[in-house]
Amino acid sequence: MLVLSRQRDESIIIGDNIVITIVDIRGDKVRLGIQAPTEIPVHRQEVYDAIQRENAMKEAEAQRTPSQSPSKNASE
Known part of the structure; x- marks a missing residue:
């Protein structure tokens, strides 16, 4: 980690x-x-x-829920 001293109106x-x-x-x-x-x-x-936690929860949920493929009509 770089540690710098700065005063008001000074920039990095x-x-x-x-x-x-x-x-x-x-x-x-x-x-x-x-x-x-x-x-x-x-x-x-x-x-x-918080963003990282939310993204991790969404990813975990997506892995638990299998992708839904369109079901065929039973009469076919």
């Missing part, structure tokens, strides 16, 4: 197209501004974890 650049800027510091809270291309998802850790 990741790659060529992600910019993280320190917007505000109040007590023990730091507000960050994040500029990233729309195709790169940016989530808080707890939101990301």
Whole structure:
């Protein structure tokens, strides 16, 4: 893990197209501004974890439920 010290209005650049800027510091809270291309998802850790749990549950459910094939009419 890279650990950096930054002051308000200073930024960190990741790659060529992600910019993280320190917007505000109040007590023990730091507000960050994040500029990233729309195709790169940016989530808080707890939101990301919830998305991963939901995706895992959906995948497990899909594996438990066999795919439904169209049934033939009994008169055929």
